Amino acid sequence: MEWWDRVGRTAAYAAALALTPYVCIKVSWVVGSLLGVMPVGAGFSTAGWVLLNTVTIGMAGSGIAVALALVRPWGLRVPGPPLAFCAWVAVGFLVPLLPYALLASLLVPNEVEAKGGDDPVMPGWEAALVQIGFVGMGLGLLLGLPAYLRRRWPGAFTGRLDGWSLLQRGAALGAGVVGLVWLSWAAGVTVGVAHPGERDINWRVLNGVSGTWALLAAIAAYVLQREGPTRLPRWVPVSALWVGTGSLFAWSGWKLAFTLYLLLARPTDASLPEDLATAAVLHTVAVASGAILARSLVRGTRTGDGP
Structure with missing residues (x-):
């Protein structure tokens, strides 16, 4: 073993x-x-x-x-x-x-x-x-x-992304844009924030962590689609892409449901610092990007070294 x-x-x-x-x-x-x-x-x-x-x-x-x-x-x-x-x-x-x-x-x-x-x-x-x-x-x-x-699946950490289509490029770009927006909110930027006074340290830290993982997913996707050898062992970007896409899909999927509820029901006793329409768009892009990149990684493994 x-x-x-x-x-x-x-x-x-x-x-x-x-x-x-x-x-x-x-x-x-x-x-x-x-x-x-x-x-x-x-x-x-x-x-x-x-x-x-x-x-x-x-x-x-x-x-x-x-x-x-x-x-x-x-x-x-x-x-x-x-x-x-x-x-x-x-x-x-x-x-x-x-x-x-x-x-x-x-x-x-x-x-x-x-x-x-x-x-x-x-x-x-x-x-x-x-x-x-x-x-x-x-x-x-x-x-x-x-x-x-x-x-x-022995090839799970040795393959590369299955091609690099326009859809995959868009997913990687979407993950990067979402990550940059979340990181800007963590840094104090108020563009897209409807209620700046409701921001607290927990909100900033969560956006900073989520934005970092989104950027890591985008960078890992770019590294894995490149031809030829890289300086990093293949398992490093693969692991980063697995975690990053999982974070995009899971957390934004949950937050999207909550955001849509607030956007449609407009309860008086609950709100978010960010603009609800902006948040809904960001979470939708995050869920789609996470799913597309994860599927690409699985297909790349299956068509490469894995069964």
């Missing part, structure tokens, strides 16, 4: 283990709220609170199953495309949050403590376990997914 395979297998087990306490916490919240011994979240009825946490339990359970599928023998018998898609989306959600968690802890260490009111507050040890769970799952998938892909 090669060293990268050992690291990947260990990371996949660690990912499943890291998220298990989160599932236990959520189960305790559901049971406790049904029995009336634990508070219900502010703004929720008991039924709504139970439904929300039941859904998150299912999502976390699916994440644990995906992590185990990357390392257990039965994972090689699971249909590859659905498993790879689920892992890709999970990586897109979780891995970009790793630098955000670090930056947020450095820049806004006392934000939670500053909040007051009568809302139920999560104990510190629970908050720590939740954060460890998401960080552990993100790191585990970041290492476990490439090892799984190399076991199942």
